[in-house]
């Protein structure tokens with residue numbers, strides 16, 4: 001599989017869109033509120049994404065400095081944003097649009113990599129066995145609820161839909177399966193990789209889309225791991241100490257699907273810090289938007305993406321194609337490195353001297369990346385090979401240190 005683009009891009013857009021966007025209170029609303037299929041169907045019957053503009057979404061991702069975009073093809077509620085022959089609970093059957101087709105065409109037109117999200121869970125399918133996250137879970141008559149349900153038949157459905165996505169929409173660069181949960185909860189069994197027949201499903205992905213990256217949520221090793229809504233504290237390695245390819249997926253406000261009343265919007269400064277932090281540990285960040293019930297990017301999300309895009313316009317070189325630097329950063333920030341360029345991301349203006357790493361006591365040039373303005377450094381003791389950076393010193397050396405910080 002092609003991993004170079006993933007390591008280069010460092011930054012992608014996640015888009016959670018579906019009939020839960022009409023409910024506008026969480027993509028798990030059917031489970032949280034124990035809605036029956038009939039109660040939930042009302043959202044599908046009124047699903048009219050007249051403002052879903054895939055090209056506008058792809059363009060905004062590009063303007064935000066993102067290199068790939070990932071759209072939910074189906075979430076746990078079973079509603080498909082593509083024209084599946086295996087169910088009528090789709091956007092094609094409701095609003096007459098194959099939104100995945102529109103999406104892949106738009107992302108390619110913008111020159112970005114195409115990512116699809118596909119839920120392993122499907123609360124609507126009659127053979128998906130009831131478990132701890134299913135809307136029908138009912139402690140009183142668990143056995144009766146699962147009578148007649150056949151996970152083997154569900155696996156055929158799951159593999160069949162993945163085959164539709166990987167054969168009918170051209171080259172797919174990235175696939176985010178979601179999610180495997182083998183642990184029991186409240187007396188209900190979870191779902192392990194064997195429930196998906198994960199090995200065969202992954203083998204089919206390799207056969208149909210050899211260059212496609214697949215995540216770790218089949219519950220078996222694949223191409224990248226997916227810490228969710230938290231930042232690792234060091235570059236990730238596997239049990240054998242081998243560095244892992246990883247991508248942290250983050251929301252803008254704690255909700256993946258559009259949540260009308262959610263006011264927990266993360267600031268652009270925090271999100272930029274999380275992005276730089278991920279890259280400083282050789283990771284990617286996948287930042288989520290939840291288009292609203294008509295398919296539009298909510299104004300508050302658009303404003304956040306615009307602010308990040310402005311920062312990326314000036315600091316792209318410190319993120320795209322950059323990665324971990326072997327130096328210990330000062331307390332105020334992190335380092336990223338791209339070739340012979342070292343970037344110090346200061347998340348707060350230094351409290352005093354900034355001690356540069358041991359670069360042979362030499363720094364070729366130091367500047368603020370946002371405006372190219374020169375920063376003086378002073379080498380107080382060449383023998384210590386330590387450099388101090390203040391607005392008052394002088395610099396020469398072997399590495400250019402770019403400081404992508406805004407002046408207070």
Ligand code: FHN
Pocket residue numbers: 027028178179228249256
């Ligand atoms: O249950 C889903 C959740 O709704 C969302 O899609 C996230 C995105 O990574 N994945 C699962 C929770 O881990």
